Each structure stands twice: as structure tokens, then as C-alpha cells.
Amino acid sequence: QVQLVESGGGxxxxxxxxxxxxxAAPGYSLLYYAVAWFRQAPGKEREGVSCISVSxxxxxxxxxxKGRFTISRDxxxxxxxxxxxxxxxxxxxxxxxxxxxxxxxxxxxxxxxxWGRGTRxxxxx
Numbered sequence: 001q002v003q004l005v006e007s008g009g010g011x012x013x014x015x016x017x018x019x020x021x022x023x024a025a026p027g028y029s030l031l032y033y034a035v036a037w038f039r040q041a042p043g044k045e046r047e048g049v050s051c052i053s054v055s056x057x058x059x060x061x062x063x064x065x066k067g068r069f070t071i072s073r074d075x076x077x078x079x080x081x082x083x084x085x086x087x088x089x090x091x092x093x094x095x096x097x098x099x100x101x102x103x104x105x106x107x108x109x110x111x112x113x114x115w116g117r118g119t120r121x122x123x124x125x
Contacts, residue, residue, distance in 0.1 A: 001114045002028040004097050009119030014089055020082040020119060022097030030073070034058075034103045035080040036112060037071065039093035039121075048107025049095070052080060058103050064090070089125045094118040 003025035012018055020037065024030045036051035050071040051060045059071050070083040080097060098112035 002030060002033060002099050004030075004099060004114055004116035006095065006097050006116040006119040009095060009121045011122040011124065012087055014087060014123055014125045016087055016123075017083070017085045018087065018121060020084065020095055020097075020121075022080040022082075022116060024078055030078050030080060030099065031075060033099035033114075034101060035073065036098050036100065036103065036107055037082045038096045038098060038107070038109060039091075040096070040118075041093040044093075046096070046109050047093075048109070050082060051103035051107055053103050060103055060105075060107075062107075084121070087121075087123045089123055092121055092123045094120050 005023050008020040034053050037049045038046050039049050040046040049062050052071045052073050056073050068086045073080045096118045097116050099114040100112045
């Protein structure tokens, strides 16, 4: 199974932007996987945020981030990105990327076969 590594988290102010990256560990590749971003805040369930298909033709977003976050993938660098704009106080969480065969209409964590360790996003108001 592919091993994933997230990066790009940090502390920003409300209204600022961050770009998260999800790359495959050395010896692995994301090219043949759909990749999703999930987030989990303390005391809350893991929430599916966005997903991009293998071809990048299908991109989906949760209602909470639609219009603010953009998912993309760079095949040359074998990396998936999550551009997060206009960050809000409700966005802080540990963000995880995960790999699956497809992006289902509802992002069920159990459908994803590989996970990164997460990167923390904090937003100050």
C-alpha cells in the first residue's frame, strides 16, 4: 500500500491562506489513486473535506469548505495539494490525506486504504 506524507500545516490568522501537500513516500506513487483530504478536530469525528480522482476530472468538496478550498494534483511531482483560502476559526484540525481507488459521493474513511500521519492547521482569530 502507498505510504503518504502530509506537509504545509501551521498557525495562521483568520482570513489567511495555507497550502497543504500530500506526497507519496519514497518508493511509492499516488498516480493510480484517488486522494482525499480529511480533517479531525479535538472531540469531533473525522470529516471528509475534499477528494480528487486519478484523472483529476472529478473533484469534490464538503459544504463547509466549498468555494474556499481547492484540491489539485501535480502528476509530474506526484503530489496532491489542498489550497485553503479564507481560513475560518472553525477550520483548525489535523488534516490527513488518504488514498483510495475512487472518490465516492460520500467520503467514508473506511473506504480509504492508506493514510498519512497528518499535519496540524491552527487559526487564530
